[in-house]
Amino acid sequence: MEYLPAGFSGASGHEQAGRRSFVGTPASRDNGTESSDRPMPDATPSEEKPKPAPSSGTLGVLRVFGVPVRFHFTFVLLLIFLLFIGVGERQSGAMTALYVVALFASVLLHELGHTLVARQYGIRTTEIVMYPIGGVSRPERMPKGWEEFWIAISGPLVNGLIAAGLFAWLATQHQFVPVELLRDPTDANLAQRIATGNFLLFVFNLLPAYPMDGGRVLRSVLMLFKPEEQATRVAAGAGQILATMLGLYGLLYSNFIMVFVAMFIYIGASQEGAAMRGRLLTTGVPVRAAMITDFRTLTHGQSIRDAGNLLLATSQHDFPVVHGDQVLGLLTRAALVRAMLTDGPDAYVASAMDRAPRRVSADTPLSDVLQDLSGPRACALAMDGDRLVGLLTSENVSSFILLRQVAMQQQARAQAR
């Protein structure tokens, strides 16, 4: 295939003199709240609230209380693994299955605890994803202040209540067995194992470190007498320390499952810390301030070959497809490559483009769209009414956050002098 980087007639450059405001005072929390509650100007609801894409690597959907529950493929592998190793000489297959289903239900009920309390505050949950070390709920917006405390603590409390209920029932039945015997699963100690599992979920999730619920509880309590950024840093730091200790313990005692869990916690703590910093650094800043304004577009009559040329000639990965002033869709790099393979270079870009790309109003607070742009290669069209004014990608948002962080550090240093 031949590429002529000079031949992309019809592609137009957009440039707009926008005032960039990553330098300056961090937006106060009050401002952030106000701006995110403000109705968006000139945009239809369908433009503002695109259906969030399901998390990658998930299989199957189960709807509980209207919330889609998805299963990460590693979780499905774990279920199969548990069923295989669980079938021993002293436990029937049916009881093994029951045990695995009961633990799964406990984790799901934990997540539903978060979901239902969040609903009390008017926060919808867009999905629940089941991972090997637990479930993760994705709220539509981040909770604030005490909302975070109650939403976070509700999940572990569900497990605490299940454990307490089962233990109380076992006590009335005089069915307790010594804890050492629980290592040897039998049909008779099934209820006590489920109760112990829930007790462990209760304790583990309340560890005061990110990404556990206890980390969020700690953060919301610390925020009573510390700025949000510091509170976040403490919770994330605690998560990393905990993960390091667990990892060392696991290595010393050759407990590799513990090393695995420690890795999950470490990564989770770093990600949560970064996400929270990103949210803080973008609060009160509109999309307009961070979007790419110097970009190229394709017209609907251009070919996949033209798009390929443009991909090579620029650093852009996603190209809006336009007809006059009207935006018809978005051609991503992945779609371009796919079209090149299946339809060939002479196909029209219009046949390969995404016809319903994510659109955000340029006046939307950046912090509101961060979550939608968290995936790699995510791209949204920034609109001013019906007019395309910019592109917002995960890469340029992270550049913006980085610049703003540096600017704020310099400012803090100048003030300290």
Ligand SMILES: [Zn+2]
């Ligand atoms: Zn939880």
